[in-house]
Amino acid sequence: MKQFAELFEVLDRTNKTNDKIEIIREYFSKANDDDKIWVLYLFSGGKIKKKFNTSRLKEWAIEYANIPKWLFDESYNSVGDLAETISLILPDKEIHTEKTLSEWIEYIEDINKVKEENRKEKIIEAWKSLNQNEKFVFNKLLTGGFRIGVSQKTVINALSELENIETNIISHRLMGNWHPERITYRDLLNSENIRDEISKPYPFFLAHPIEDKPEELGNPEDWQAEWKWDGIRGQLIHRQGELFLWSRGEELVTEKFPEFERIKNFLPDGIVLDGEIMCYENESPLPFNLLQTRIGRKNVTQKILKDAPVVFMIYDVLEMDGVDIRFKTLKERRELITNYELRITNGMFLKISKTIDFQSWDELRLIREKSRENLTEGLMLKRKDSAYQVGRKKGDWWKWKIDPLTIDAVLIYAQKGHGRRADLYTDYTFAVWDNGELVSFAKAYSGLTDKEIKEVEDFVKRNTLEKFGPVRTVKPELVFEIACEGISESRRHKSGIALRFPRISRWRKDKKIEEADSLESLKKLLK
Amino acid sequence: MSSTNKLLHFTKKGIYCPQAQVYIDPWSSVDKAIITHAHSDHARPGSNHYLAHKKSVPILKHRLGKDINVNGIEYNESIEINGVKISLHPAGHIPGSAQVRLEYKGEVAVVSGDYKLEDDGLTEAFEPVKCNTFVTESTFGLPVYKWKKQKEIFDDINNWWRQNKEKGKASVICGYSLGKAQRILFNVDKSIGRIFGHGAVTIINEAMSNEQLNLPLIEKANSTFTKKDFVGSLIIAPPSAIGNPWLRKFEPYSLGYASGWMNIRGAKRREGIDIGFALSDHADWNELNTAVKETGAEKIYVTHGYTAVFVKWLCENGFNAEELKTEFIGESDQE
Incomplete structure (x- = not known):
């Protein structure tokens, strides 16, 4: 457990991917196999079977620490993380034990088996045998709130270096519904598998952003334009009767989209498609945040399948009849896709991204203005005679994104943040004018520098009008520009609107609150 | 700052002993100032006379000006002003940091400035001082702050x-x-x-x-x-x-x-x-509690830090404690 708690602590310290890879590699080179398989499982988003009721844990911690509830709550407000708060207020380690991570996990699973009234005793006994760091990790295991800030890709890179196995093979071996109780670390990683090769994706070809001057690209006739759909870029592979879906982060996400399995029934074998994974219904895209319900979850439930219907929007074809055709021109590859059009679109879950006809750049410029209306992020421009290259190369592929919407809004509430920003007022609520009153319409967190955060912090402390629990009402004085990707109607919000991906784009120190936007003007932006 | 006490008054300029006409760590310029330690939120420029521990003197001169009028005394050495016996006692915060003890007609008040209980090897270790009134900081007055050795x-x-x-x-x-x-x-x-x-x-x-x-x-x-x-x-x-x-x-x-x-x-x-x-020169939660207890004081004034929390906690535990608004900062990025 000590090793794992240390691993967690050092990973927490750094945000450099290379350092993380090094740290994980180091851990895996030392830890025992029983622990390693659990760490792999946890790092892949796996959870311990049953989550503990957090209010119970809190109760027991308060009792064991022998402090009043209000003092616990004050502490929690200041720390911003329940598992950490509990680990800090409890007395020091009292019992000496040397349990490993996997033994502690077993211990936790066993607690679930004993009667409710005996659980407290088991938990407190555990707290007594762990130091502060270990208590923290143990509590995280109990509450299922493990966010390690390590992507599966980082873990895969680390393992690849250590085990000397290619990354995409490791990705593949980590796929599936394996569980540490049923497979060993060695068996999982060394499962020589014929499927290793067939799941292999091609590196993605990525576009560069273009500013507002497509004219510089030359003759419009040489260019293909299409919508830049707002989903997750992906590669769909159908080889030897099996289907694999890779995200642009080169993560294998096949399991998050179980309905795609049916694509095998009508998509020819030996094909690799490049496209966008997106939520889509009734011939229209759905908001991006629906898609997020699919990602980062080990199990995709029936409800999610129903609420977040998905399609794979095809941009390009990279392999056909088992042959790499990336060298062909875009025009040729495009024809190959459209030849399949009938077969493909008759089936479900596959769409072909339509190209946009245009004669001049000015005409395209007008079309681009409809991007938001069409729920896209803008346009893609691809040279018709371009091959499918590797990585982000300048010249042949460009993205011409629309500018975000911006709104000038007034800061009216502030609340302490969580995690990195615990103990600072960094959760802000903003308001716009409605009939001479300021009404709240959005919350936003990111976008300020640490220095600005400190400035706002000082302002909040000096200009608090009221306190409701952790929320402070502040004097309306500061104006911020809020950027967002779109505005839609919402019955959940008092203002009647909801913003997509709101964030603070800058602090308008030059503006007075009278100059902030009005709700009326925002409603005009509704689709 | 309306709070009054026999020995100490809490005024706009800072903690004041009217009988001796001295201020302790005042945040405006005054005639006589006793300085617990030379951190800038406790030692401010502009006063006519300063009194501090001997070790604080060179730092005060360095920070407030070479020409300031400052006297240094030893720990436990007492001086008397208008019947008030004044002495300094180790606070354990930084070298030369002191708790200020004031005694008048059998009544004792201690203003502790900033302090910590663990002996860091370099600083004179904190000494508990029995008193009737104790003024304590509360920078880390939450039970999540407990230092390792x-x-x-x-x-x-x-x-x-x-x-x-x-x-x-x-x-x-x-x-x-x-x-x-x-x-x-x-x-x-x-x-x-x-x-x-x-x-x-x-x-x-x-x-x-x-x-x-x-x-x-x-x-x-x-x-x-x-x-x-x-x-x-x-x-x-x-x-x-x-x-x-x-x-x-x-x-x-x-x-x-x-x-x-x-x-x-x-x-x-x-x-x-x-x-x-997590290396601090301030008392952690346990040390704050120990320090308050050991003074045996009937009245506790809590200054800079988690004042409201610590006052509530002390009151629930049978102490007579009160919040005191000061301009001390505690541990922050500024010195």
Whole structure:
């Protein structure tokens, strides 16, 4: 457990991917196999079977620490993380034990088996045998709130270096519904598998952003334009009767989209498609945040399948009849896709991204203005005679994104943040004018520098009008520009609107609150 | 600041003893000021007369001006003003830091300034002083602040330095230039490598050097040295160095921060540092409670920090405690 708690602590310290890879590699080179398989499982988003009721844990911690509830709550407000708060207020380690991570996990699973009234005793006994760091990790295991800030890709890179196995093979071996109780670390990683090769994706070809001057690209006739759909870029592979879906982060996400399995029934074998994974219904895209319900979850439930219907929007074809055709021109590859059009679109879950006809750049410029209306992020421009290259190369592929919407809004509430920003007022609520009153319409967190955060912090402390629990009402004085990707109607919000991906784009120190936007003007932006 | 007490009045200018006509750590200029220690939120310029512990005198002169009128006395040495017996007692916060004890007609009040209970080896260790009225800080007045033993923290610091050295990196550790920096310098394992100081640190070291602190001499990390000199070394710098281009000359380096706030993960990550060490010169939750108890005081005034929380806690535990608004800051980025 000590090793794992240390691993967690050092990973927490750094945000450099290379350092993380090094740290994980180091851990895996030392830890025992029983622990390693659990760490792999946890790092892949796996959870311990049953989550503990957090209010119970809190109760027991308060009792064991022998402090009043209000003092616990004050502490929690200041720390911003329940598992950490509990680990800090409890007395020091009292019992000496040397349990490993996997033994502690077993211990936790066993607690679930004993009667409710005996659980407290088991938990407190555990707290007594762990130091502060270990208590923290143990509590995280109990509450299922493990966010390690390590992507599966980082873990895969680390393992690849250590085990000397290619990354995409490791990705593949980590796929599936394996569980540490049923497979060993060695068996999982060394499962020589014929499927290793067939799941292999091609590196993605990525576009560069273009500013507002497509004219510089030359003759419009040489260019293909299409919508830049707002989903997750992906590669769909159908080889030897099996289907694999890779995200642009080169993560294998096949399991998050179980309905795609049916694509095998009508998509020819030996094909690799490049496209966008997106939520889509009734011939229209759905908001991006629906898609997020699919990602980062080990199990995709029936409800999610129903609420977040998905399609794979095809941009390009990279392999056909088992042959790499990336060298062909875009025009040729495009024809190959459209030849399949009938077969493909008759089936479900596959769409072909339509190209946009245009004669001049000015005409395209007008079309681009409809991007938001069409729920896209803008346009893609691809040279018709371009091959499918590797990585982000300048010249042949460009993205011409629309500018975000911006709104000038007034800061009216502030609340302490969580995690990195615990103990600072960094959760802000903003308001716009409605009939001479300021009404709240959005919350936003990111976008300020640490220095600005400190400035706002000082302002909040000096200009608090009221306190409701952790929320402070502040004097309306500061104006911020809020950027967002779109505005839609919402019955959940008092203002009647909801913003997509709101964030603070800058602090308008030059503006007075009278100059902030009005709700009326925002409603005009509704689709 | 309407609160009154027999011995102490709490006025706009600070904590005041009307019988002796002295202020303790006033935040405006006054005639007579007794200074608990030389951190800038406690020692402010502009007063006519200052009284402090002998070790504080050179720092006060350095910070408030060479020409200030300041008297230094020893711990437990008492002076009398208009019938009030005044003496200083070790507060354990930084070298020379003192609790101020005032006694008049059998009534005793103690203003503790900033303090910690653990003996750090360099600072005169805190001594509990029995009193009727006790004024305490509460910078870390939450039960989530409980310090590890100093030895464990310095083991961590030494290990971090050693590992950085192995990787060919410099180790930059930030902490208050007055107090924390010397505590670090005094306690780190000097056999690991060479130690440098930021100018703000070395100048305080010099000011303190007359006071027989037994501090090893360290060089100022200035442009006479090249990157090669810094490889594997430890550089002690003030917190203001975090995020400052001054750090570039040490590249590649690892950046550490020694402060009580580092006990919380969120605070560590917020600072943009590589590693945080929860090394504080203030009392933690347990120490605050112990200190209050040991004074035996009937009345506790709680100043800077988690005042409301600590007052409520003390009252629930049978103490007569009250919040006192002051302009002291406690442990922050500013000194």
